[in-house]
Amino acid sequence: MAKLARELMRRGALTCAMDTSIKEVAQIMVVNRTRYVVVTDERNAVAGIISARSILKAWGKDLEKTKAKDVLLPYTVTITPDTPLVDAIKEMQKRRIQHLVIVSERPPHKQAVGILSASDLVVHMARAKKTEEKR
Amino acid sequence: MTRVRDFMHRGVITCHLQTPIIEVAQIMDTNRIRAVVVTDDEGQVAGIVSLISILKAWGKDLTKITAEDILQPYTITISPESPIEEAIRLLQKKRIEHLVIVSPEGRRPVGVLTTFDVVQNMADMPAGTYRTSIEWDE
Numbered sequence: 001m002a003k004l005a006r007e008l009m010r011r012g013a014l015t016c017a018m019d020t021s022i023k024e025v026a027q028i029m030v031v032n033r034t035r036y037v038v039v040t041d042e043r044n045a046v047a048g049i050i051s052a053r054s055i056l057k058a059w060g061k062d063l064e065k066t067k068a069k070d071v072l073l074p075y076t077v078t079i080t081p082d083t084p085l086v087d088a089i090k091e092m093q094k095r096r097i098q099h100l101v102i103v104s105e106r107p108p109h110k111q112a113v114g115i116l117s118a119s120d121l122v123v124h125m126a127r128a129k130k131t132e133e134k135r
Numbered sequence: 136m137t138r139v140r141d142f143m144h145r146g147v148i149t150c151h152l153q154t155p156i157i158e159v160a161q162i163m164d165t166n167r168i169r170a171v172v173v174t175d176d177e178g179q180v181a182g183i184v185s186l187i188s189i190l191k192a193w194g195k196d197l198t199k200i201t202a203e204d205i206l207q208p209y210t211i212t213i214s215p216e217s218p219i220e221e222a223i224r225l226l227q228k229k230r231i232e233h234l235v236i237v238s239p240e241g242r243r244p245v246g247v248l249t250t251f252d253v254v255q256n257m258a259d260m261p262a263g264t265y266r267t268s269i270e271w272d273e
Contacts, residue, residue, distance in 0.1 A: 026258035035232075035251055052250035053232060055257065059223050063257055089190050096230040098169070098186055118186035119169060125189070125197060126160035 005088050006081035008124055009102050009114040013038045016068050018047060023063035025050055036099040038112050039072045045110035046101050048072030073097065080105045081113065088116055139222050140215035142252045143236050147244040149174045150202050152181055157197035159184050170233040172209075172244050173202045179242040180235055182206030207231075214239045215246065222248055 015038045016025055028037050035052040047069070054073050058066040077091050079100050088100055102114040149172045150159055159171050163186070170185045184206050191205045211225055215236055222234055236246040 023257065023259065026254050027260060029251070029254050030258040030260055035254075052254050053226060053230070055254055056223050056227055056250060059253065059257070060220070063259075086194065089193055093187055093190060096187055098232070118190060119163075121193070122160050122186050122189050123164045125193065126157070126164040 002084045002086065004081065005079060005083045005085055005100075005102055005116050006114075008085065008120050009081065009116045010120065011114045013101060013112040013115045015040045015112060016050075018042075018067065018069040020068045021064050022055060022058040022061075022066040022068070022071065025055060025068055026063070029055075036115065036117075037068070038101050038115075039068045040112065043108075045108070046075045046103055046112050048074045049097070049099060049101055051097055051099065075101065075110075078103060079116065085116075085121070089121065092118055137219040138215065139213060139217045139219055139234075139236055139248055140246075142219060142222075142256060143215065143246040143248040144252070145246050147172050147235065147247055149244065150184070151175075152201065152203040152206075154202045155198050156184075156189060156192045156200045156202065156205065159202055160189060160197065163189070169249075170247070171202070172235050172247070173206045174244070180209050180237060180244050182209045183231075183233060183235060185232065209235055211235070212237060212242075213248075219253070223253060226250055226253075 014032055025037050037050045039047045041047045050072050054071050057071045079088050079102055081102055098118040100116045101112050102116055104111045104113045148166055152175055162171050170183050173182045175181045184202050188205050188207050192200045213234055232250045234248045235244050238245050
């Protein structure tokens with residue numbers, strides 16, 4: 001059976017609010033050594049994601065005054081823990097992004113439950129093969 | 136003026152055009168990096184294999200596909216002396232996470248500049264001045 005997002009996603013996601021300053025978003029990335037921050041609205045639903053590339057839009061601007069909502073990549077496609085990994089990978093390739101937000105399937109809707117990252121997928125590729133070689 | 140050399144990493148992890156993708160994935164895993172620079176027989180930059188490009192090989196036989204099959208050709212010329220604004224523009228325009236910095240004389244890779252290197256500058260926090268409760272290197 002096809003592998004599902006739940007098998008390789010990380011549970012939990014780093015989030016910020018729509019009006020979090022870009023300076024703070026950059027600090028969240030650096031402190032946690034991640035390349036994404038999920039932006040949530042006042043109902044805690046996923047509004048979008050900020051990647052290490054999308055945050056560059058704020059370069060040269062006032063990083064205290066520029067807010068998360070100004071640079072986020074809007075959330076468009078719903079990826080749940082039960083989405084096949086091949087579909088998630090297509091979405092990463094299409095949008096050229098390295099992180100997908102995984103949202104809950106059950107209410108409350110659009111709550112972030114995890115993150116699927118391209119680096120975790122590639123680590124899986126590197127190690128899956130090693131395991132086979134050992135057999 | 137801030138230049139590329141102020142933010143870039145010195146030294147580049149490379150593989151050859153003929154390196155199988157399984158090895159490229161292992162290079163990324165072992166070194167905890169997200170891109171490997173592909174060089175030709177002369178040691179010049181031919182392309183770059185990023186996380187996104189390596190995913191093209193998902194589900195396929197990783198021993199049969201080589202770096203040459205999936206690399207993104209790399210034609211950008213940016214040197215350590217280029218202004219950082221030019222690098223940031225390129226990262227956004229080309230929708231990439233890594234810029235390979237080449238020597239002014241040839242196309243030998245001398246360093247890498249990533250989007251995260253710029254983010255670190257935007258965060259404006261000197262290394263070692265912060266703590267985190269989450270211990271992962273993702």
